[in-house]
Amino acid sequence: MAAQDLGNTEWERSKISAQDINLLKKLGLSKKKDALRFPSEESYPTPPIGYRVSFVDHLIHGLFVPIHDFLRGLLFVYGLQLHHLTPNSILHVSIFITLCECFLGVHPNWALCKRIFFLRRNGSHNIAYNIGGVVICVRPDVEYFDVKFSDSVQGWRKRWLYIREESADSLEHNIPPFNGNEKILRRRSWDAEATDEEKSATGALMTCIHELQNTRGQELSGIQITTYFLRIRVQPLQARKNPLWMYAGDKDVDRLSIDLSVKDLEKLVRKISSLSKKDAIPTTCRVVPYSGTTPSPSGEEEEEEEEEEEPAANVTAPMSMSHTLALSETHCTAEETSTPHPDLQRSTPATSPRASSPKRARIELEALLAADKHAEDLAGKLKASEEAREKAENDASCIEGLRKRLHEAETDLSDKITQHVAREGNIASRLESLNRRFVRKMSQDFVLQKPEDDRLLDALSLLEIHADLVRRSIFDAKAAFPRLFPYFFPKKKEPDTFAALAKSFVPQEDLGLSLRQENLKIGVEGTITLVVESQQNVDWAKVGAATKLKQDKWPSLIRAAKPHSKKILAFLGYKPTPSSSSAKPEVK
Incomplete structure (x- = not known):
């Protein structure tokens, strides 16, 4: 070869x-x-x-x-x-x-x-x-x-x-x-x-x-x-x-x-x-x-050369x-x-x-x-x-001109390569900053399984993973927020955009506390209603003893409390049976 x-x-x-x-x-x-x-x-x-x-x-x-x-x-x-x-x-x-x-x-x-x-x-x-x-x-x-x-x-x-x-x-x-x-x-x-x-x-x-x-x-x-x-x-x-x-x-x-x-x-x-x-x-x-x-060497050889004919005078x-x-x-x-x-x-x-x-x-x-x-x-x-x-x-002058143009082209290409490398570094820095923000807000970091050993591509891959997680989270939130809105805000109209809907769940007050207070209020109202409808004198110190109430008064009491119980049961995820209005409560 x-x-x-x-x-x-x-x-x-x-x-x-x-x-x-x-x-x-x-x-x-x-x-x-x-x-x-x-x-x-x-x-x-x-x-x-x-x-x-x-x-x-x-x-x-x-x-x-x-x-x-x-x-x-x-x-x-x-x-x-x-x-x-x-x-x-x-x-x-x-x-x-x-x-x-x-x-x-x-x-x-x-x-x-x-x-x-x-x-x-x-x-x-x-x-x-x-x-x-x-x-x-x-x-x-x-x-x-x-x-x-x-x-x-x-x-x-x-x-x-x-x-x-x-x-x-x-x-x-x-x-x-x-x-x-x-x-x-x-x-x-x-x-x-x-x-x-x-x-x-x-x-x-x-x-x-x-x-x-x-x-x-x-x-x-x-x-x-x-x-x-x-x-x-x-x-x-x-x-x-x-x-x-x-x-x-x-x-x-x-x-x-x-x-x-x-x-x-x-x-x-x-x-x-x-x-x-x-x-x-x-x-x-x-x-x-x-x-x-250094003197020239002397001897018989030089003397013989002096007697030599003219053509041999310069023998070197x-x-x-x-x-x-x-x-x-x-x-x-x-x-x-x-x-x-x-x-x-x-x-x-x-x-x-x-x-x-x-x-x-x-x-x-x-x-x-x-x-x-x-x-x-x-x-x-x-x-x-x-x-x-x-x-x-x-042709030398023409070749020199071509060489000069080639040198200028190489210089221009080198400058563009330098600019491109600087631009890639800037983009990579911005992508890495976005990834750091995501980690701080979500408290979740990822490691690439097969990195490309390229700063720009690896930073972009991490950002894509983070973006995919955010998309899935938003999709789940879109499905949950419309179902929760009527229970947290019964008197408000549901917003048209998801951004406004999500913002409704981030108020200054505690929504869970407000919901518990509302339920407590409904419960108190229902209890008072039962007592009033029963036409009985209730010893409030012994209100916890259900045996004191007359059994024949329960149907009318349940009917009075039914509008409030529906809200509570619906919020808790229970469906009342068709005969719930006529069912007799069990009192022991």
């Missing part, structure tokens, strides 16, 4: 801290006006025109603007953008350029680069990264410096920013504009090996690298090279006025800041490497690097980027498209303090002639790419 390409899902709002900004200031990387721009609240990069997307970790690993031509060519040949490379890959290129200029005395050599490095896709079995999706690796059969890369650089993808793209030449020299949707496609150039001519031309350089690694007492390591370019405050991946073999110390025009303190230097080296606090940080290199203050030319690039591109097919590569015309680098021997110079000159022929073939293939590049540049 193919690995899933994360694509745009890897991007999120940049999280550059104040500590990161202070580090960039200390390294002199933010001193140059408009060289860096920090994103605001956008969650997807929208670089202004003339800017590219990079990372804080790229900058502290040796990158700066304007970008070195060697890195421009590398991105072109491999079909990559800056954000495709990991920080460790950036450090690999920085170390390689420092090695070539400071310890080999040549310009960055493309043929030598192919002999040492190859590319592979970064990711796991199930995930293919887009940010940092390509890793530069040392070939397994090559003896190279142990760089001691940092084992874990997690979080570097979140610290992205914009760097200004500068070029003194035509637009073809610029690196490709940022395109987060462009998928990483593997090319033949990723695995391209040096040709026989290139191996022959770089044989002496490989021998020199092995000597630098294995000379007893003068072993050079990758961490020494890293510490050196961090200490001299010159970014290897920046296009510079002078190569590093002409480094002039504190007054060098390419220096970005003053010397770092020993503590800051050691902290920075440990930040980009796997060295711990227990490991010592080398303050100097065991091999003295070439610089403006075959090592330059522009010549050896043509050899490497012969491995690419016409279907593999990429952005145009910087100028392929011949350029003569500054004289190197380490010149080659006459024999090696002749071999390199032959390789150069062959490279020129391949360059002509490659120029035809590049013509179509140049036309496509011009069209892309013309």
